[in-house]
Amino acid sequence: MSSSGGGKASGGGLLEATAQYVDLAAGRIGLEDDLLKVLKQPKRILTVAVPVRMDNGTIQVFRGFRVQHSLVLGPGKGGIRFHPESDVDEVSALAMLMTWKCAVADIPYGGAKGAVVCDPKEMSVGELERLTRRYVSEIGIIIGPEKDIPAPDVNTNSQVMAWILDTFSILNGFTVPSVVTGKPLAVGGSHGRNEATGRGVVYTIEEACPRLDINLAATTCAVQGFGNVGYAVARELQSLGCRVVAVSDSRGGIFSAEGLDPAEVLAHKQQTGSVVNYPDARTISNQELLGVDCDILVPAALENQITADNAPSVKAKLIAEGANGPVTPGADRILEERGITVIPDILANSGGVVVSYFEWVQGLQRFFWSKEEVNRQLRRRMVQSFRSVWDIRETRGVSLRMAAYMLALEKVGTAMKLRGLYP
Numbered sequence: 001m002s003s004s005g006g007g008k009a010s011g012g013g014l015l016e017a018t019a020q021y022v023d024l025a026a027g028r029i030g031l032e033d034d035l036l037k038v039l040k041q042p043k044r045i046l047t048v049a050v051p052v053r054m055d056n057g058t059i060q061v062f063r064g065f066r067v068q069h070s071l072v073l074g075p076g077k078g079g080i081r082f083h084p085e086s087d088v089d090e091v092s093a094l095a096m097l098m099t100w101k102c103a104v105a106d107i108p109y110g111g112a113k114g115a116v117v118c119d120p121k122e123m124s125v126g127e128l129e130r131l132t133r134r135y136v137s138e139i140g141i142i143i144g145p146e147k148d149i150p151a152p153d154v155n156t157n158s159q160v161m162a163w164i165l166d167t168f169s170i171l172n173g174f175t176v177p178s179v180v181t182g183k184p185l186a187v188g189g190s191h192g193r194n195e196a197t198g199r200g201v202v203y204t205i206e207e208a209c210p211r212l213d214i215n216l217a218a219t220t221c222a223v224q225g226f227g228n229v230g231y232a233v234a235r236e237l238q239s240l241g242c243r244v245v246a247v248s249d250s251r252g253g254i255f256s257a258e259g260l261d262p263a264e265v266l267a268h269k270q271q272t273g274s275v276v277n278y279p280d281a282r283t284i285s286n287q288e289l290l291g292v293d294c295d296i297l298v299p300a301a302l303e304n305q306i307t308a309d310n311a312p313s314v315k316a317k318l319i320a321e322g323a324n325g326p327v328t329p330g331a332d333r334i335l336e337e338r339g340i341t342v343i344p345d346i347l348a349n350s351g352g353v354v355v356s357y358f359e360w361v362q363g364l365q366r367f368f369w370s371k372e373e374v375n376r377q378l379r380r381r382m383v384q385s386f387r388s389v390w391d392i393r394e395t396r397g398v399s400l401r402m403a404a405y406m407l408a409l410e411k412v413g414t415a416m417k418l419r420g421l422y423p
Contacts (some may be wrong), residue, residue: 014303014325015093021329022096025405028398034414039099041108043091044068048138050116052131055124062118062131066139068148069095069111072415075146076112077353078181079103079153080135080160082128086115096323098194100408101346101369105385107357111341112148113138120155132160136167143168145178145364149355152182162187167420178363181356190359190369193352198232198300200351201322201390203382205237208318211390212341217241220294222316224248224286225301226265226275229322229349233298234262246292248301248410249274252283253289290314299326301351304330314340321345336399346388346408354381 019040026036047102050062065088078098091113099111116135119126121277152161161183168179177188185191190197209216219242223230224247234244243259253276254260260281267280276283289298290306291313299324306314308330309404319335320343321327327335327342335342355378362368367378392403 001069011408013328015096017325017329018096020094021401021405024410025409027052028396028402029410029413031413036210037155038416039070039409039412041068042067042095043071045092046139046142050131050138052134052140060164061071061134061334062116064114064116064135064138065091066114066142066148067091067095067112068142070412071097071110071148072412072419073099073103073109073110074108076115076148077109077151077356078112079151080116080156080164081154082112082116082118082120082131082156082160083117083154084117091115091375094324097346099412100405101350101353102410103411104346104348104389104404105354105357105381106342106380106388106411107354109149109353109357112150113153114150116259117362120332121266121293122189123146129163130159131302132163135162137171140171144177145177145193146159147367149178149356149360151353157375158182158184158189161189170282175338177366178360180346181359181363183359184390187324188359188363190362190374191337191369192356192374192378193359194228196374197349197352198229198322199375199378200271201229201233201300201320201348202236202240202353202381204238204276204348204380205298205318205320205345205385207383207386207390208341212318214295214317215268219296220245220259221245221296221298222246222289222292222294223300223306223322224305225298225299225323226269226283230287230298230300231262231266231321233300233322234260237296238262242296243296246288247275248284248289249326250278251299253284253286253288256281258404274277290374296320298322302326304328306335308334312338313342319343320348322349324349332399332401342399342401343386347385347400347404350385351378351382354378365381 046066048064050064051296079347095113102109109409164180169175183189246255297319303325311334389403
């Protein structure tokens with residue numbers, strides 16, 4: 001099973017950090033206290049028991065969640081993860097992040113997230129299929145093309161999405177391709193979905209560099225995390241002339257001042273299981289990678305990687321958050337004081353949900369786009385979002401993160417006021 005998300009989140013910490021940013025942004029835009037009370041609570045939390053017959057004939061009961069934070073702007077949108085440490089705080093925090101991410105991207109979705117508490121590495125393919133189908137049958141009462149559209153996340157992939165599609169379709173008596181995104185092309189997926197998050201990160205970097213007097217073609221970069229997102233970022237930045245000097249995965253990292261070829265590193269990882277021990281490169285730790293001498297740093301692995309302890313040692317001029325919550329609030333303040341620009345997660349890594357939106361639209365219309373059209377529309381959306389956030393940064397004198405939260409809260413708050421409170 002592969003991970004399509006940004007990594008395992010720390011539930012309470014991420015929820016607390018997100019709430020901090022929401023409070024600060026709400027104060028800056030003058031959001032009414034009553035609206036803020038509503039927006040800080042999930043609209044709906046569904047907890048389900050997921051009994052599964054294991055390969056040895058025994059039955060195990062797993063715990064599952066689907067959290068819908070806000071449905072003000074449209075149906076819920078958010079991934080489903082399979083992880084042994086998932087809990088309701090984590091899922092609630094990620095659902096809230098999805099609300100802001102969709103609002104910044106200006107797509108008509110609310111925020112949602114789902115999880116099953118399990119260790120997929122200890123389960124067979126058959127057990128995972130039965131787990132997925134039973135979970136979908138339990139949360140099927142609140143998902144659907146007009147209600148809530150799941151997607152891949154940590155330890156889930158396109159095959160899991162195909163099982164979700166099939167299960168939901170069987171329960172409804174007809175094929176419903178738009179119930180889920182991140183599907184294989186053969187069953188209604190979209191071209192360009194796998195690399196969309198990484199491409200989106202690079203599009204925001206391209207927009208940021210000239211505004212910061214950085215010549216992208218003469219830069220160096222380091223990428224923490226070498227999965228779908230990290231590899232796509234490294235490959236795209238290299239194609240733009242940037243020298244990739246360091247990359248890492250869960251087992252460690254590698255550094256080469258002369259530069260690394262992402263495609264060759266990927267081939268090495270596929271053969272050995274890790275980027276570590278790549279020829280002609282020095283082995284470094286994930287923490288060491290964050291402090292290497294580079295112009296651009298892309299944390300695309302886990303949350304809480306750049307903290308108040310190591311933020312003073314970061315040498316990059318620009319950080320683009322490929323993962324969710326890789327910079328803690330304490331580190332954020334230090335980086336801002338040091339003049340290091342951070343493109344926040346709810347802007348930088350929104351490319352995945354943007355192309356998920358495209359996939360949903362294509363499924364509803366039964367009319368599919370070329371890869372070139374998907375990438376063109378993705379760039380247009382990412383550039384538009386970046387410029388909207390940058391304008392707020394310039395006019396209000398705040399960080400890009402605060403500007404993104406201010407934009408998101410303004411959109412969702414305005415929609416809430418217009419729709420009103422029922423009853």
